[in-house]
Amino acid sequence: MDLDVRRLRVLHEVALRGGVTAAAAALHVTPSAVSQQLGQLAREAGYPLVERSGRGVVLTTAGQVLAAHAERILGAVEQAVTGLAVAHRQVAGTVRVGAFPSAAGALVVPAAARAMAANRGLDVRVVEAEDEQSRLDLRSATLDIVVLQEYDHVPGTTIAELDRHPIATDPMHLITPVGWGRDSGRLADLADVPWVASAAHTPCGRSTLRACHLAGFEPDIRHRAIDFALTLDMVAAGLGAALVPGMALRNVPPGVRVRPLAKPVTGRRIFAVTRPRGAGPTHPAIAAVLAELAGTDPDPDQTSRRDPVELLSVDR
Missing domain, CATH: 3.40.190.290 (D-Maltodextrin-Binding Protein; domain 2)
Structure with a gap:
């Protein structure tokens, strides 16, 4: 299973902001672009990550699990970038x-x-x-x-x-x-x-x-x-x-x-x-x-x- 880090960031944003529209605004993209990224990430993961709820969406159980890991993964990536900058005193x-x-x-x-x-x-x-x-x-x-x-x-x-x-x-x-x-x-x-x-x-x-x-x-x-x-x-x-x-x-x-x-x-x-x-x-x-x-x-x-x-x- 290969999970794209950029799509994990989109999922993290949806979980953090509470919906696709708010996540799209924060990412400066359209809601449809966010939905497309979530759909592709769901295919990579093998499970549906969001489901309809009223006029919006909520995370499924699989989506909640993956979103929690996404935050840690994104943090690890940031720490790796920091380590490189420190090593080069940049x-x-x-x-x-x-x-x-x-x-x-x-x-x-x-x-x-x-x-x-x-x-x-x-x-x-x-x-x-x-x-x-x-x-x-x-x-x-x-x-x-x-x-x-x-x-x-x-x-x-x-x-x-x-x-x-x-x-x-x-x-x-x-x-x-x-x-x-x-x-x-x-x-x-x-x-x-x-x-x-x-x-x-x-x-x-x-x-x-x-x-x-x-x-x-x-x-x-x-x-x-x-x-x-x-x-x-x-x-x-x-x-x-x-x-x-x-x-x-x-x-x-x-x-x-x-x-x-x-x-x-x-x-x-x-x-x-x-x-x-x-x-x-x-x-x-x-x-x-x-x-x-x-x-x-x-x-x-x-x-x-x-x-x-x-x-x-x-x-x-």
Whole structure:
């Protein structure tokens, strides 16, 4: 039995995305092309791999078994490519990095520029991506590095199959309209004012609410904004106070007073995740980008540096 690795990648994508149409979009091909590849793979395997379910398809038992092996096979192929690059000390190729907006601008773009300036054969591509979608893209190898965030006071879901690389901490700052004249930096001094916060379901929104509770009051949240630029504009217009992470304060409009919290009660940690490397090294090109993100020297042989993975599921 000969199984084509490229067709195994298609099956893996269907299993990961939950259907032919979503897999086709991720692979940048038509749904009919995906169906044809699945049909050919089924003939190679000797078993049907998908079956109709409503308007879509689901994996058969054989399809589920083969999809599980496909992920491991694709991982082994990637490790083989990495081994060759390490043996030749080659920092070259394309590295695709996904990140949420504030980190993309403040961290990823400068790191990408530095990495490419230091390694002429390296091509770093930056993609603004939502956290949940970016993790799927990482598993499918559409992305190679994903930058994520953890907010204080926000519980999340542990994901054990990804490698974690700490990057930075990002403390929250208190922002108020200049005309208010309340510059103490103490949350408790703003218990009686209107507030601007992120959407209630987001980590930033939940973290803001929890920080105010810890300061002893229920905030009067009158305005909601996911985009930090909009939050700053609302505060500049005098609509309320807000808590904003430092990376979102690169372009503060006139009329906004920025103060570090007098007692730091909340913040976020920024970290990158990559596909698991097991006991092997990180690809030199990926290691070079990670090093620039973390401000350290790249070291492709990082077998002893793997951190325990404690990923929090976050939305932006």
